[in-house]
Every structure is written in C-alpha cells, then in structure tokens.
Amino acid sequence: xxxASVMVQCLExxxxxxxxxYPGATICPFYxxxxxxxxxxxxxxxxxxxxxAAGAWGRMTGKPGVCIATSGPGATNLLTALATAYMxxxxxxxxxxxxxxxxxxxxxxxxxxxxxxxxxFLKHSFLVKDAEDLPRxxxxxxxxxxxxxxGPVLIDVPIDVQNTRLKGRFHYPEEVSIRxxxxxxxxxxxxxxxxxxxxxxxxxxxxxxxxxxxGSGARQEVRLLAERCGIPVACTxxxxxxxPTGHPLNLGMLGSQGGALAxxxxxxxxxxxxxxxxxxxxxxxxxxILEKSTRVVHIDIDxxxxxxxxxxxxxxxxxxxxxxxxxxxxxxxxxxxxxxxALGLPQDDSAGYGESRxxxxxxxxxxxxxxxxxxxxxxYVADVGQNQIWSARNCLIREGRFLTSGGMGTMGYSIPAxxxxxxxxxxxxxxxxxxxxxxxxxxxxxxxxxxxxxxxxIFVVRNGSLGLVxxxxxxxxxxxxxxxxxxxxxxxxxxxxxxxxGGARLCSDEAVxxxxxxxxxxxxxxxxxxxxxxxEGTVQCGAEKEEQR
Amino acid sequence: xxxxxxxxxxxxxxxxxxxSGLFSRRGFNIDxxxxxxxxxxxxxxxxxxxxxxxxxxxxxxxxxxxxIDVIKVRTVPNDDxxxxxxxxxxxxxxAKNRGEITDVAKIMNAKIVDISKDTxxxxxxxxxxxxxxxxxxxxxxxxxxxxxxxxxxxxxxSSVIAR
Numbered sequence: 127x128x129x130a131s132v133m134v135q136c137l138e139x140x141x142x143x144x145x146x147x148y149p150g151a152t153i154c155p156f157y158x159x160x161x162x163x164x165x166x167x168x169x170x171x172x173x174x175x176x177x178x179a180a181g182a183w184g185r186m187t188g189k190p191g192v193c194i195a196t197s198g199p200g201a202t203n204l205l206t207a208l209a210t211a212y213m214x215x216x217x218x219x220x221x222x223x224x225x226x227x228x229x230x231x232x233x234x235x236x237x238x239x240x241x242x243x244x245x246x247f248l249k250h251s252f253l254v255k256d257a258e259d260l261p262r263x264x265x266x267x268x269x270x271x272x273x274x275x276x277g278p279v280l281i282d283v284p285i286d287v288q289n290t291r292l293k294g295r296f297h298y299p300e301e302v303s304i305r306x307x308x309x310x311x312x313x314x315x316x317x318x319x320x321x322x323x324x325x326x327x328x329x330x331x332x333x334x335x336x337x338x339x340x341g342s343g344a345r346q347e348v349r350l351l352a353e354r355c356g357i358p359v360a361c362t363x364x365x366x367x368x369x370p371t372g373h374p375l376n377l378g379m380l381g382s383q384g385g386a387l388a389x390x391x392x393x394x395x396x397x398x399x400x401x402x403x404x405x406x407x408x409x410x411x412x413x414x415i416l417e418k419s420t421r422v423v424h425i426d427i428d429x430x431x432x433x434x435x436x437x438x439x440x441x442x443x444x445x446x447x448x449x450x451x452x453x454x455x456x457x458x459x460x461x462x463x464x465x466x467x468a469l470g471l472p473q474d475d476s477a478g479y480g481e482s483r484x485x486x487x488x489x490x491x492x493x494x495x496x497x498x499x500x501x502x503x504x505x506y507v508a509d510v511g512q513n514q515i516w517s518a519r520n521c522l523i524r525e526g527r528f529l530t531s532g533g534m535g536t537m538g539y540s541i542p543a544x545x546x547x548x549x550x551x552x553x554x555x556x557x558x559x560x561x562x563x564x565x566x567x568x569x570x571x572x573x574x575x576x577x578x579x580x581x582x583x584i585f586v587v588r589n590g591s592l593g594l595v596x597x598x599x600x601x602x603x604x605x606x607x608x609x610x611x612x613x614x615x616x617x618x619x620x621x622x623x624x625x626x627x628g629g630a631r632l633c634s635d636e637a638v639x640x641x642x643x644x645x646x647x648x649x650x651x652x653x654x655x656x657x658x659x660x661x662e663g664t665v666q667c668g669a670e671k672e673e674q675r
Numbered sequence: 676x677x678x679x680x681x682x683x684x685x686x687x688x689x690x691x692x693x694x695s696g697l698f699s700r701r702g703f704n705i706d707x708x709x710x711x712x713x714x715x716x717x718x719x720x721x722x723x724x725x726x727x728x729x730x731x732x733x734x735x736x737x738x739x740x741x742x743i744d745v746i747k748v749r750t751v752p753n754d755d756x757x758x759x760x761x762x763x764x765x766x767x768x769x770a771k772n773r774g775e776i777t778d779v780a781k782i783m784n785a786k787i788v789d790i791s792k793d794t795x796x797x798x799x800x801x802x803x804x805x806x807x808x809x810x811x812x813x814x815x816x817x818x819x820x821x822x823x824x825x826x827x828x829x830x831x832x833s834s835v836i837a838r
Contacts, residue, residue, distance in 0.1 A: 245693055246700050250743040253689070270743060306685065306746045430737035433730075 129257035130155035130288040132296060133221070134163045136264035139298040142192050144168065144183065144549055146176035150196020152236065153223030155288035157194075168549065168578055171570035173200050175542035177207020181216040181278075182529055182546030186505070188343060190217040190271040190279075191546060197223045198236030201282075202243065206536060208278045209247040213533025214364060215341050217276040219267050224284040227255055241282050249277030257290035261298050269302045274309030275428040276341050309427060313444035313452050320440050321399075321423050322456040328397035328421070330465050331357045334380065334409070337364030337532065338402015338426065338446045347450035348401060349373075354454065356461040357399070360388035362409040363514075364532040365402070367523040371474070377466065378473035381409040383515045383664070387471035392416070394465070399423045402446045405436040406533070413437070425449050475519050482635045486659040489513070489587055492638055493520040493559065496585060499642045500555045502526060505547045509540035509560035512593040515664040517559055526554070538567030544582040545575060555646060556581070562588040562615055572625040575651040583645045584653045586618050589660045597663050622653035629653040677706065678732045679756055679828050681836055682721040682739055683747040686712055690744045694721065697742070703727065703735050707760075707825030718746065722827045749836045757831055761800045761824040763788070764810065767817040768795050776816055783809045794819060 133156055137145070144166045149157045160167060170176040173195040180191030195204050201222040211218045225234040241251040250270050252263045263281060271279040325331055339348055348368050352359050352375045359369050360380040369376040380388035392398060398420050403409065405424070410416060413436045424431070424438035425446060432441040442449060479490040493516050497506050502524040508517035514530055521528050529547060531539040544558035560568070565586045575582055592610040599607050619629035628648055632641050632655065645652045684690050691710060698705050706724040713720045725735060732750055739748045768776050773795065780787055780797050783805065789796035799809055803826055810821065830836070 241689065242692065245696055304743060307743045428741065430734070430741050434734065434737075 127292050127296060128155065128159070128288065129260055129283070129290045129292065130159045132257070132260045132292055133264065133283065133288065134159040134165070135296055136261055136298060137165060137192065138163060140264070140268045141189070145192040145194055146170055146179040146183075146546065147194030148173045148176060148196070148200060149194075150200045150223060150236065152197040152225055152285045153194060153200075153221075153288075155285060156221070156223065156283070168545075168574065170542065170574050173203035174207045174538070175568060175571050175574070177204050177218070177220065178210065178536075178539055178542035179546030179549075181207060181211040181218050182507070182543035183550040184211075184217040184276070185340065185529060186527065186547050186550035188217070188272075190219045190268055192219050192221065194221045195223070196236065197225055197240070198238045201240035202238050205244055205247065208244050208280065210531050210534040210536040210539065211278040212247045212249070214337060214531065215276045216278065217272045218278040219271050220278060220280045222280065222282050223288070224253070224282045226286040227284045228286070230284065241280060244280055247278065248280050249275075251280040251282065253282045254287050255284070257287045257292055260287070261296070265299045265302055266304060270304070270307060274307070310429075310443045311427075311445040311448055313425075313442050313449040315452075317440065317442045318449070318452045318456065321442055322453060322458045324397055324421060324423060324440060325355065325357075325399070325453075325458045328461070330395045331355075331397040331399060331461060332377070332391050332395040333357050333359045333399045333401055334362065334392065334403055334405070335359050335365035335368035335401050336362045336403020336409075339365050339368045340527070342402060342427065342446035344402065344447035344450055347447050347454070351450050351454055354460065355458050356463045358391060358463070358466050360384075360392055362403050362406075362532070363518050363530065366518060366521070366528045367526070370524045371522045375463075376473060379518055382411050383408065383518060385472065385474055385519060387466075387469060387473050390469055390471055391466045392420075394469075395420050397421045397423065399425065400436065400438070401425050401450070402427070404431050404434070407435070410436060479520075480662075483659050485633050485657070486662075487632050487638060487656045488635050489516045489656075489658045489662055490520045491635060492585070492587070492656055493517050494522060495638050496557055496559065496642050497522040499639075499646060500526065500557060504555040504557065505529060505544070505551065507540045507544040507547060507556065507558045509558070509564040510535045510537045511561045511564060512597065512662070512664050513559055513561045513564075513587045515594075516587075537564040540564065541568045541571045541575075541582065541584060544584075545571065545580050548580045548582050549578075555583070557583045557585060559585045559587065561593060562586055562590065562612055562618070563592045565618065566612075566615065569621065572622065572627060572651070576625050576627060579650050581649065582651050584651065585645075586653065586655050587658050588618065588655055589658045589662065590615070591660050593660065593662075594664065596660065618653060618655045627651050627653055629655065631655045631657065633657045676726070676728070677753070678725050678727065678750055679753065679758065679826065680723045680725060680732070680735065680739070680748065680750045681828060682723060682745060683713065683836060684719050684721060685744040685746065686717050686719040687744060690719070691721075693742065693744065694739070697738055698725075698735075701734065701738060703731060707823075709825035709827045711827070722825070724826050747836055751828065751830055755830055756828050758802055758826050758828045759800055760803045760806055760826045761798070762806045762809070763796060763798055763822045764813060765794050765796045765819040765821075766813045767793060767819060769793065772816060776813065779809070779812050783812070785809060
C-alpha cells in the first residue's frame with residue numbers, strides 16, 4: 127500500500143464524494159489511485175477554479191470541499207482561491223503535489239514553497255515528509271478546516287512520499303487530538319446572562335448578521351430570536367439571506383454598499399448584536415462613532431475577531447447556533463417594533479430600480495427578476511464589481527443562498543463557485559451573475575460545465591468596461607477613464623455556442639422575463655448576455671453615497 | 676510600553692517563520708524574539724518582546740492563540756518576571772587599556788572569554804538594560820562586534836505557564 131493509496135483511502139473515510147483539480151507530474155501517484163476510487167473528479171481548466179468550486183461546495187454542504195493541484199505553478203495558481211476561502215471562512219482542504227523530498231529547497235523543476243507562500247491565507251498547513259504521518263495529517267486537516275471558524279487547510283505531499291510503501295495495515299484515526307486547537311462552542315453562561323440583560327434593557331436593539339450565520343448553520347436560530355423578540359436584522363454582504371428578503375424584520379444590507387434602512391436603524395440602535403460578523407470596513411464604516419451611542423454585543427467563534435474592528439461592550443465567544451439557543455433558553459423579552467417601522471425607509475432598491483434605458487437592460491431589475499424567477503431554494507452566485515453590488519441590493523433570497531466573494535472580492539469567482547454549488551446540491555437551480563470583465567477571467571470553465579453537464583445559468587452583465595473602476599474614476603478621478611475599456615471582447619453568445627452551450631442576448635427590459643424563464647427551462651448550462659448601459663452606476667435610489675475606495 | 680510574551684509552541688519545522696510572519700503581516704513590531712526547546716523536547720518556548728499599546732498586545736495574543744501550532748500564550752507583567760539576555764561583545768584594546776576594560780567587565784559581573792593581542796571578547800548574561808550599560812561603557816574603546824540573544828524570561832515564584 128503506497129502513500130498515494132492511503133491518501134485516497136483517507137479521503138474516502140472522510141466521506142469525500144467529489145474533488146476538483148488539475149493533475150501534473152508530482153501528483154500523478156495520487157491521481158493513479160484516485161481513478162480507482164469512488165471519488166468523482168472534476169477536471170477544471172485552471173487550478174484557481176478548482177479552489178473556488180471546492181470552496182462553494184464546502185459553503186453549501188458545511189463540510190470541507192477538496193481541491194487538488196500539482197506542485198509549482200499548479201499550487202501557486204491555487205493561491206487566490208485559498209485567500210478567497212480564508213477571508214470568507216470557507217471549509218476547504220487543498221492537496222498539492224510537491225517535488226521529491228531530497229530535491230526540496232534546490233529549486234527543482236516545478237518546485238514552489240507553497241506552504242510558505244500560502245501561510246497568510248491558510249488556517250493551517252502540512253508538508254508531509256513521512257508517509258506514515260498521512261492518515262493523521264489528513265484527519266487533522268479535515269478536522270481543522272471543518273470546525274471552529276472554518277477555513278482552508280493545505281496538505282503538501284512530495285512525490286516520493288506518495289510512492290512510499292507503508293508498513294502495516296491502513297488505519298484511519300478516529301480521534302483527533304491537537305493540543306493547540308480546541309474551539310469554544312458553548313457560550314460562557316455568565317456572558318449569556320449579560321447579553322440577555324442588555325437585550326431586555328434595550329429599547330432599540332438590532333442584530334447584525336454576518337457570514338457566521340451560514341458557517342454555523344444558525345439561520346433558524348437567528349430567525350427565531352428576531353421573531354420572538356421583535357428585533358430587526360441587518361445583514362452584512364456575507365450574511366445576506368439570514369432572513370428572507372421582504373421579511374418584516376429584515377432591514378436589508380448595511381454598510382457602504384448597503385441600504386438606507388439598515389444603516390439608519392444601526393445608527394439609531396442602542397444595542398447592536400453582531401452575530402458572526404467581522405464588522406469589517408465595508409460593513410461598519412465608522413466604528414468609533416457607533417460605539418459612542420450604541421452598546422455592542424459581539425458573538426463570534428473566533429476570539430481574535432472580538433475587539434479587532436469594533437469595541438465590544440459584551441464579548442461572547444462560541445458557535446453562533448449554540449449561543450443563540452442559549453440566549454433563547456433564557457427567554458429574552460419582546461420589543462416594540464414601532465421605532466424601525468417608523469423610519470419608513472426601503473429595505474432595498476425594489477421600490478425604484480431607476481430609469482429604463484432604450485436598448486439596454488436595467489441591472490437592478492434584472493437581478494430581481496433572475497432571483498425571483500428561481501425556485502425558493504435557488505442559489506444565486508454573484509461575482510465582483512458593479513454586478514456584486516446590484517446583486518446584493520436586489521437579490522430576492524428565500525430559502526436559497528446568496529454566494530459571493532465577500533472579503534477578498536475576487537473577480538472570476540461566480541462560474542466556478544456556481545459549478546461547485548450545483549454539484550453540491552443536485553436538483554437546485556443555480557445562477558452565476560458576472561460582468562464582462564470577470565467573465566473573461568473564468569470563461570475557460572465553460573468547458574468544464576459542458577464536460578460534466580453542470581446546469582449553471584450564466585448571466586453576463588455586459589457594459590463594455592470595468593464598470594466599478596470606471597465609476598470610481600468618474601466620481602473620484604475627475605472622469606479620467608484609465609484602463610477600463612474592454613473593447614475586443616468576443617460575442618459571448620457565439621462563444622457559448624462554440625462550447626455547445628445555448629445562449630441569448632438581451633437588450634431591453636421587456637425581454638428579461640421571458641429570457642430568464644428560457645434560461646432555466648434549458649436542461650444544461652445556459653448563457654444570457656445582458657447588455658447594460660455603461661452609464662449605470664451602483665450609487666442611486668436614495669442610497670447614501672459613501673466614500674468609494 | 677514593552678511587553679514580554681511567552682509562547683509555548685510545537686517544536687516543528689516552519690513554526691518560527693509562521694510566527695514571525697504573523698508579526699510582520701499584522702504590523703506588530705518585535706524588539707526581540709528568542710527560541711529554544713523546553714523540558715519537553717516536543718515543545719519550544721518563544722520569548723517575544725514587543726513594543727506597543729494594550730490593543731496591540733491583545734491582538735498579538737489572540738492571533739498567536741489562533742495558530743494551530745501554538746499551545747499557550749501568556750503576556751507576563753513586567754514586575755512578575757525574571758528576564759535575562761546573553762551578549763558577546765568584542766572590543767578593541769591595547770596593552771595600555773586592557774586593565775581598564777577588564778575592570779569594567781569585572782564590575783559588571785561579565786567574563787572575559789577570549790583575548791587576542793588587540794581585542795577582548797566579553798560575555799555577559801543579565802537584564803537587558805545591564806547589557807545596554809556595559810555596551811555604553813565599552814563604546815569608548817571601540818566595539819568591533821556585538822551579538823545578543825534576545826530576552827528570555829520566566830515568571831517569579833512557583834507559578835508556571837501550564838501546557
């Protein structure tokens with residue numbers, strides 16, 4: 127039994143059913159064994175997309191997704207996906223081949239110090255030098271990636287370790303014991319009581335829901351707490367979907383890209399309960415001002431997040447679902463909802479999408495129509511740029527999910543992530559919405575969608591430029607447009623056709639409904655090119671204009 | 676203000692670069708960092724002296740604690756600490772001033788560990804500020820080379836940083 131065979135057996139023991147990757151010389155022993163296993167392999171067209179797909183798979187299932195790459199350039203191509211997963215606390219295990227142990231450090235062909243290069247984007251990493259360590263290392267990697275604050279873990283395996291014959295019988299450790307790692311899951315009862323007292327004493331409490339709601343699987347608990355206590359919920363971009371769109375207690379998205387209602391309610395609140403959020407610079411733009419008027423409860427599984435960005439009056443470390451259950455068990459009192467209902471501000475843009483332009487599609491209305499047409503459990507994946515902001519502000523989320531690269535803001539995320547999500551949730555509808563800039567960073571994955579018949583519906587919002595940068599240049603750089611013109615881009619519908627993917631082009635608001643319907647009626651992947659005016663911006667409809675950076 | 680942080684870590688390859696990388700990445704300034712194995716060969720102790728306010732020290736502690744290879748982190752109050760540092764210092768000398776330098780070393784409880792016809796090498800293990808003082812006293816004789824280990828520390832009394 128070789129190291130490679132042990133690696134594959136370990137993955138099977140972890141219940142891995144699918145892996146995304148790209149082979150190369152130093153990972154060949156592993157691929158040789160993988161082909162004989164029950165694990166389905168999805169060959170992507172660039173390693174970064176394996177990382178995004180596996181990450182989205184992890185976000186949807188709650189278990190670590192698996193991506194594989196070879197040494198050197200294969201491994202370095204993974205870096206952006208690792209960083210993306212790290213910023214959004216996504217459970218992910220990356221396996222890379224490495225040059226033979228005796229060549230390490232000699233700049234051998236396709237050698238890269240990937241554990242060194244990736245260190246700041248990883249929850250943890252292993253460079254395996256002894257094949258006997260493989261079962262323990264793989265067990266620990268999955269445990270670390272999938273518990274506590276989720277995150278990416280890298281296992282780098284030199285080719286000679288993969289080829290080593292192991293002594294004895296294969297044994298996968300059941301127990302994990304890592305003395306430097308034991309996440310706190312239950313909230314401290316004393317702190318729980320303090321939080322409940324603060325809630326009972328507050329007049330205008332607000333919950334700020336972040337990505338931790340999904341990381342912890344606490345969607346139900348958030349809703350229960352909000353409804354029982356009459357506390358409205360503002361979401362960060364990562365927390366969108368914590369409550370369904372249009373729920374009377376849903377304030378919409380807060381922060382610099384957020385809506386007026388959420389921001390005003392947070393400003394007026396006397397107690398802000400931050401639930402599984404970093405309170406990053408995009409969500410809480412002026413923490414200093416907030417802290418003066420509002421008491422802050424900060425619930426997070428990662429103690430290092432507490433008091434990093436916002437001064438928390440009451441810190442509470444633990445797994446969000448468990449902590450909220452503990453709070454609910456104390457029977458916190460119900461609050462009067464009058465104060466935020468009286469604000470009379472819209473949750474999102476749906477009250478006014480802005481004007482309809484001749485020959486163009488209104489992007490805000492487009493987002494709403496795509497998302498409302500999907501089945502209630504549909505998965506909407508937004509890319510980065512103007513389309514992300516339009517999507518976040520207008521996506522109708524019911525029992526489904528809104529996925530995007532929130533922390534890292536990685537362009538080229540949506541199609542591979544949609545692919546991973548679709549493979550994680552067969553039968554659910556998945557849409558990938560991206561701009562024409564981001565599309566061209568990931569269009570090689572059209573082939574992967576075709577090869578594996580993954581029914582992702584792609585909507586390319588085409589305005590012929592890097593829209594968000596263009597917008598920043600228009601407002602902050604005196605209209606000096608620099609390097610944002612995307613002339614030379616192909617006809618995306620024709621491109622899709624070349625891959626054997628059906629497509630349609632949309633140039634008017636009237637045609638949107640029928641086009642969306644058609645996209646979802648097609649059995650396989652489908653691409654809809656939506657022509658949007660380059661004049662369309664993200665700041666409008668009564669939203670306050672905050673400083674663009 | 677200076678803070679002394681004692682960190683117990685897994686004695687594994689890459690842990691040192693991992694930790695020093697954390698400091699540079701998060702913009703924490705290190706004055707010194709000393710590493711060595713403990714009574715348990717599987718565990719190393721790092722003694723880090725960092726300059727910064729309370730917010731920074733709290734952040735350092737939390738970020739260190741987050742690392743899987745870190746077993747225990749403790750910032751020890753300065754008055755609760757025995758701190759020592761080792762320094763080797765090579766200073767120029769002549770037949771005429773050799774006696775003077777030897778006197779300075781003797782008064783400072785330092786040892787002459789090497790001698791050549793025009794240099795003396797002196798060893799001192801003491802509190803960091805005493806090392807500074809010796810360096811100051813020897814400066815007029817022309818210092819050729821200095822090597823310091825960085826501060827190591829243990830708590831006073833019977834308390835220990837338990838694993």
